Amino acid sequence: xxxxxxxxxxxxxxxxxxxxxxxxxxxxxxxxxxxxxxxxxxxxxxxxxxxxxxxxxxxxxxxxxxxxxxxxxxxxxxxxxxxxxxxxxxxxxxxxxxxxxxxxxxxxxxxxxxxxxxxxxxxxxxxxxxxxxxxxxxxxxxxxxxxxxxxxxxxxxxxxxxxxxxxxxxxxxxxxxxxxxxxxxxxxxxxxxxxxxxxxxxxxxxxxxxxxxxxxxxxxxxxxxxxxxxxxxxxxxxxxxxxxxxxxx
Numbered sequence: 001x002x003x004x005x006x007x008x009x010x011x012x013x014x015x016x017x018x019x020x021x022x023x024x025x026x027x028x029x030x031x032x033x034x035x036x037x038x039x040x041x042x043x044x045x046x047x048x049x050x051x052x053x054x055x056x057x058x059x060x061x062x063x064x065x066x067x068x069x070x071x072x073x074x075x076x077x078x079x080x081x082x083x084x085x086x087x088x089x090x091x092x093x094x095x096x097x098x099x100x101x102x103x104x105x106x107x108x109x110x111x112x113x114x115x116x117x118x119x120x121x122x123x124x125x126x127x128x129x130x131x132x133x134x135x136x137x138x139x140x141x142x143x144x145x146x147x148x149x150x151x152x153x154x155x156x157x158x159x160x161x162x163x164x165x166x167x168x169x170x171x172x173x174x175x176x177x178x179x180x181x182x183x184x185x186x187x188x189x190x191x192x193x194x195x196x197x198x199x200x201x202x203x204x205x206x207x208x209x210x211x212x213x214x215x216x217x218x219x220x221x222x223x224x225x226x227x228x229x230x231x232x233x234x235x236x237x238x239x240x241x242x243x244x245x246x247x248x249x
Contacts, residue, residue, distance in 0.1 A: 002222065005229035007034035011081045012228065013074070014038055015064050015122060016091030018045035020143060020191030024154045024217035025088050028225045030057055034086065035075040041091075045110050056081070064091050064118035067125070074125045083133060086228045087126045089119040090141040092159075094196040100154040115159035116166075120237045123170055127179060138178035140167050141220075144187045152201060160185075164239055166173065171237025180236040182227050187243035189215045210245035 012029045016022035017038035026049060030036045035056040040046035043061035050059035058080055062073040078084060095111040096104065119140050130136025144161025145153060164183060171181040188205040206214060220242050226232055227240065241247035 003226070005029050005032045005225055005231065007086070007229070009033075009082075009094040010085045011035045011037065011083060012075070012088065013077060013084035013122070014088045014090060015062075016040055017088075017116065018042050018049045018059075020193065021186075021189060021217045021220050022088070022090040023049050024055075024221035025224050026053060028221040029086065029088075029216075029228060030054070031227060035081045037081055037084070039073055039077075039091070040212045060178060064069065064121055064198045066088075067121045070125050071120040074129075082229070083129060085130065085133070085136055087122055087130075087136070087138045088141070088224060088228070089138070089163075090098055091118050091123045092141065092193075093154045093156075094153070094193050096196070097152040097201045099152060099196045101200060104220060105156060111155035111159050112162075115156065115163045118167060119163050123166070123181070127170070127174065130179045133173065134178040135231065136143075136174075136177075138170070138179065138181040139224050139227045140181075140183040142167070142183045142239065144184045144185050144246055145242065147185060147239075147247065147249065150201075150205070153197075167239070168237045177196075180227075180232060182232070182235055182238045182240060184220060184227070184240050184242055185247065186215055186220050186241075187246045189217060189220060189242075191217060208246050209243065213244065216243055 012034045017026045018040035046059035050057045069169040143160040145157040149157040167183040
């Protein structure tokens with residue numbers, strides 16, 4: 001039986017919430033009572049996701065690489081649903097599978113802009129309001145690649161390592177404010193992001209997981225739900241693995 005948490009009267013923002021892990025997070029938080037704002041740059045997919053959730057859900061088309069757009073989306077979200085107390089920074093891309101010395105400059109910059117800057121922008125915009133209200137939960141989606149460094153995925157690995165570092169810094173900065181900041185580091189989870197990477201890379205990732213399978217989006221969403229809850233009370237600046245035994249530290 002899946003544990004349930006009480007998110008009544010809370011408003012959650014999920015970036016990249018139209019599909020994959022983000023959609024699973026949105027469904028889980030909404031199912032436990034939260035009003036959910038789906039932020040996604042794919043407006044049509046975002047609208048479909050929010051419609052699928054039902055009442056107390058809304059979609060906002062936003063490119064999180066643009067800080068002004070993030071600020072505007074936060075204001076629009078709070079005007080429609082209420083003050084945001086939960087932020088799940090999940091939007092991300094994998095980038096191509098290339099050696100570091102062959103990695104296209106434009107792809108490196110695109111991965112960093114979304115996977116790192118996008119997380120920073122969400123935190124920067126949302127934290128002051130959370131501090132002012134004395135409560136907040138932020139969960140960033142990192143990756144086991146950020147700990148280990150996957151070959152032929154230097155941009156993604158570096159970006160996710162940066163997310164871990166940002167999480168640890170911000171978690172220390174908000175101590176005593178009621179705002180807790182953590183991240184999850186999944187091993188490979190089969191989502192649309194697999195369309196961006198080669199079959200050989202997919203099999204390499206599977207071979208590293210002792211359980212011999214990929215995680216599910218629901219398994220990631222379940223731990224994120226706990227990290228978003230008031231039952232998470234002594235954990236901040238921490239990394240929670242969802243790796244099927246792959247993580248060694």
